[in-house]
Amino acid sequence: METKISTTSTKPYTKSPLLHLVPSCLLSHPPDLASSNSPEELCTKISLCDALIVRSGTKVTREVFERSGGRLKVVGRAGIGIDNVDFSAATEHGCLVVNAPTANTIAAAEHGIALPTAMARNIAQADVSMKAGKWQRSKYVGVSLVGKTLAVMGFGKVGSEVARRAKGLGMHMIAHDPYAPADRARAIGVDLLTFEEAISIADFISLHMPLTPATSRIFSDQAFSQMKKGVRIVNVARGGVIDEEALVRALDSGIVCSVFVQAALDVFTEEPPPKDSRSSKEGLAIEVAEAVVGALKGELAATAVNAPMIPAEVLTELALFVTLSEKLGRLGVQLVGGGNGVQSVKVTYASARGPDDLDTGMLRAMITKGLIEPISSVFINLVNADFTAKQRGLRITEEHILLDGSPENPLELIQVQIANVESKFATAISDSG
């Protein structure tokens, strides 16, 4: 069957990297799907697609995966934020999700500097006023950034680039990120603080965290009430991290600087897409197209977000054992007569390499595939293997036996033992064993 990749953008810079990689793929691009962001349209056409490439405006819901009938193998998100993709549903349906996490980092960081700079100097308001024929110099006197405290909320790729640039402007940098390593922050000269500490001492607050259940509307009435009067807020992360009604109340009450509306928002809960710089969009299109096409060819994408990362060299050296693992799973099921009683499986790996040097995720997934696929209609891959095993009540434990010898060979032996069936087990020895 011809591979069909659909994108929700018809822009030439979206199409050209795909056409370069798979010359025929977009011939099958359903044109009406391309122009539609509606979930209903997606659902009716999705069974025609092997891969789907979306921007943040398209919601890839559980229903999309259900209606794809198992054909959809990859969702490519042309950007970093994956809050518009039902991640659990993708994993349950064995659909890989890849994103483009780096191509627009600098564009977002530059925007994260442009907005507070313009805001501090009232550039937008003064421009409107002058174009209206007014000359209100004293009304639009700005504030200095130098010496002001900027709190970066979310110290990841964009947040740390904003921090680097803001230091150059002479700002005092603090950050909040529960998962960021303190030494990375220290290296840039940034103090990591708690959420409350950061928002209560900042003059400017710049948001760079992902939208997750934990961060949804985290900037609430309570958070605004802890901020300094006259604080200025910049959001180039996701609209949903701010409770926008609470923000309006904070602006009205003067907590958030309200001489002019001093919250600079690049992102909103409901969006028409912003007008973006073309170059970062081209980079995104290339990054996501390469990841999607690679995944369709069976390569594990470096930007996979719902599958364990397995480097190419590890895949190459484990290739033989991948096939063997699936066969062992299949044999195990046959030995217990159809597999109805398989609930607990023990896998033993014997190797001269320690457990830390042997990534068994792929092998476990293939054993699971061999155990489950012959007795069900479920399709198992690296994305959904652990989830499906758990869902079916199949417990897989792993044991490593450290052998003497050369660690050149990744494995000497894999043993799959159906634990609740006595003396029925399969053992296989590698070529070298």
Ligand SMILES: NC(=O)c1ccc[n+]([C@@H]2O[C@H](COP(=O)([O-])OP(=O)(O)OC[C@H]3O[C@@H](n4cnc5c(N)ncnc54)[C@H](O)[C@@H]3O)[C@@H](O)[C@H]2O)c1
């Ligand atoms: N406006 C745009 O065009 C644009 C462009 C790029 C990225 N973004 C958005 O910016 C955000 C950051 O992107 P990135 O590339 O830096 O991502 P990233 O994954 O590199 O960084 C996100 C950081 O947020 C931290 N984080 C997670 N939960 C947190 C919490 N509860 N409180 C504080 N920090 C938390 C993570 O530890 C991580 O360090 C994302 O929401 C992304 O969607 C927007």
Ligand SMILES: O=C(O)[C@H](O)COP(=O)(O)O
């Ligand atoms: O998450 C991202 O990378 C940015 O928000 C860009 O996404 P969009 O241009 O699809 O909104």
